[in-house]
Amino acid sequence: APTLKERLAELIPAEIENVKATRAAHGKKSFGPVIVDQLYGGMRGLPALIWDGSVLDAEEGIRFRGKTIPDIQEALPKAPGGTEPLPEGLFWLLVTGEIPTQEQVTALSKEWAARSAIPSFVEEILDRCPPTLHPMSQFSLAVTALNHDSAFAKAYAQGINKKDYWQPTFEDTMDLIAKLPNIAGRIFRNVYGDGKLPAIEADKDYSYNLAKLLGYAEKPEFVELLRLYITIHSDHEGGNVSAHTGKLVGSALSDPFLAFGASLNGLAGPLHGLANQEVLIWLRKMQSKLGENPTDEDVREYVWTTLKGGQVVPGYGHAVLRKTDPRYTAQREFALKHLPEDPMFQLVSKVYNVVPNVLLEAGKAKNPWPNVDAHSGVLLTHYGLDQMNFYTVLFGVSRAFGVAAQLIWDRALGAPLERPKSYSTAAINSMFQNK
Numbered sequence: 354a355p356t357l358k359e360r361l362a363e364l365i366p367a368e369i370e371n372v373k374a375t376r377a378a379h380g381k382k383s384f385g386p387v388i389v390d391q392l393y394g395g396m397r398g399l400p401a402l403i404w405d406g407s408v409l410d411a412e413e414g415i416r417f418r419g420k421t422i423p424d425i426q427e428a429l430p431k432a433p434g435g436t437e438p439l440p441e442g443l444f445w446l447l448v449t450g451e452i453p454t455q456e457q458v459t460a461l462s463k464e465w466a467a468r469s470a471i472p473s474f475v476e477e478i479l480d481r482c483p484p485t486l487h488p489m490s491q492f493s494l495a496v497t498a499l500n501h502d503s504a505f506a507k508a509y510a511q512g513i514n515k516k517d518y519w520q521p522t523f524e525d526t527m528d529l530i531a532k533l534p535n536i537a538g539r540i541f542r543n544v545y546g547d548g549k550l551p552a553i554e555a556d557k558d559y560s561y562n563l564a565k566l567l568g569y570a571e572k573p574e575f576v577e578l579l580r581l582y583i584t585i586h587s588d589h590e591g592g593n594v595s596a597h598t599g600k601l602v603g604s605a606l607s608d609p610f611l612a613f614g615a616s617l618n619g620l621a622g623p624l625h626g627l628a629n630q631e632v633l634i635w636l637r638k639m640q641s642k643l644g645e646n647p648t649d650e651d652v653r654e655y656v657w658t659t660l661k662g663g664q665v666v667p668g669y670g671h672a673v674l675r676k677t678d679p680r681y682t683a684q685r686e687f688a689l690k691h692l693p694e695d696p697m698f699q700l701v702s703k704v705y706n707v708v709p710n711v712l713l714e715a716g717k718a719k720n721p722w723p724n725v726d727a728h729s730g731v732l733l734t735h736y737g738l739d740q741m742n743f744y745t746v747l748f749g750v751s752r753a754f755g756v757a758a759q760l761i762w763d764r765a766l767g768a769p770l771e772r773p774k775s776y777s778t779a780a781i782n783s784m785f786q787n788k
């Protein structure tokens with residue numbers, strides 16, 4: 354069976370032809386008008402990017418290469434004795450559009466374990482960070498610093514031919530993904546522990562090794578949770594802040610470490626990936642105010658207080674989705690299976706019964722339903738990982754999968770520099786003066 358790189362080499366020429374044919378057939382067709390409000394409104398709904406790994410439907414949620422979350426839970430290879438998909442398989446799917454064999458997934462686990470070591474100067478950068486520096490800032494520093502050994506940057510400096518860009522890009526993205534557990538683990542141990550880190554096991558899967566570095570290898574249920582977590586957080590089409598940033602920065606031929614470092618800085622914002630931390634803080638505050646077992650009415654009032662204070666309810670709403678996020682549902686199912694009695698999970702369920710109605714009543718949010726971040730923190734907390742400001746780092750580890758897959762294809766297909774047109778308000782006013 355071919356390796357991932359061999360399979361890619363087979364797929365790329367046909368995809369280059371496919372894109373050519375698509376552009377020849379549809380290149381001059383219009384998606385409809387662009388209106389001025391979209392320039393002021395964060396470009397919502399503006400068709401502007403190609404992203405092959407996944408497509409998001411407002412009602413149905415995410416599909417990875419055409420497959421829903423339940424589809425991939427069914428189809429992707431599992432760890433021995435496990436029931437959740439291995440993220441290795443999801444990466445293979447994102448990159449090739451194909452479901453890998455168990456053997457191919459095992460080979461990927463081994464390859465990532467073999468590439469997992471980080472340079473000692475990056476360890477030193479992390480060790481010098483004050484524990485008060487947010488884990489996401491540390492994460493971004495370390496990922497950016499990996500650019501020191503970028504195969505792409507080196508090949509570019511040596512004058513690589515354009516048509517070969519994808520090869521060193523592939524090598525860099527494999528290194529990037531492989532090294533993230535050692536970075537995340539080191540941040541975790543430095544900030545919350547004694548800084549000592551166990552070694553990655555060469556014959557274990559990616560999620561097991563990440564769990565081990567965090568100190569959770571002895572909890573098989575937690576390892577399963579990580580497999581699910583990384584799989585469902587990996588990719589959410591191309592327009593979200595972290596994905597789009599990675600693609601944008603990559604379009605300048607910045608190498609994958611620079612591109613993904615930029616993604617992480619976007620993911621660290623409270624309206625995006627930091628929301629999982631925000632949700633837990635918000636729930637904790639609610640618990641301390643209302644006690645362990647609040648009534649629906651108490652929760653309702655608490656939600657109204659949040660809104661009246663000019664704050665958002667974290668974990669609710671979405672720029673594209675208009676229904677409950679299937680990533681929320683997958684986590685809820687995990688909780689129903691493994692921790693139905695957990696008091697925090699019950700609070701999350703209660704919040705789920707109350708918040709959408711309040712948001713509807715308030716009448717502003719276009720989507721009153723929960724997103725992925727409304728649930729993830731509670732699952733992690735259940736197993737003892739209650740260091741909330743670390744949560745977005747785990748989101749970042751998994752978001753690398755989606756960004757990496759697209760970076761490889763962008764270089765394989767010769768994606769150009771991104772450069773949309775901007776206008777000033779004065780220009781808009783003069784342009785439409787008499788119209």
Ligand code: AMX
Pocket residue numbers: 593623624625626628660664665666667668669670671672673717718719720724725726
């Ligand atoms: N609580 C309170 N108000 C909300 C809200 C929420 N959860 N979601 C949206 N609104 C408000 C907006 O702030 C906006 O108010 P404004 O008109 O005063 O500026 C109004 O409703 C309309 O916003 P929208 O069109 O529905 O949402 P959007 O596309 O502009 O933003 C999002 C989407 C996710 C940023 C927003 O719903 C939000 O702030 N949610 C809470 C934070 C969160 O959970 N983020 C994580 C999203 C998933 C992810 O990226 N990881």
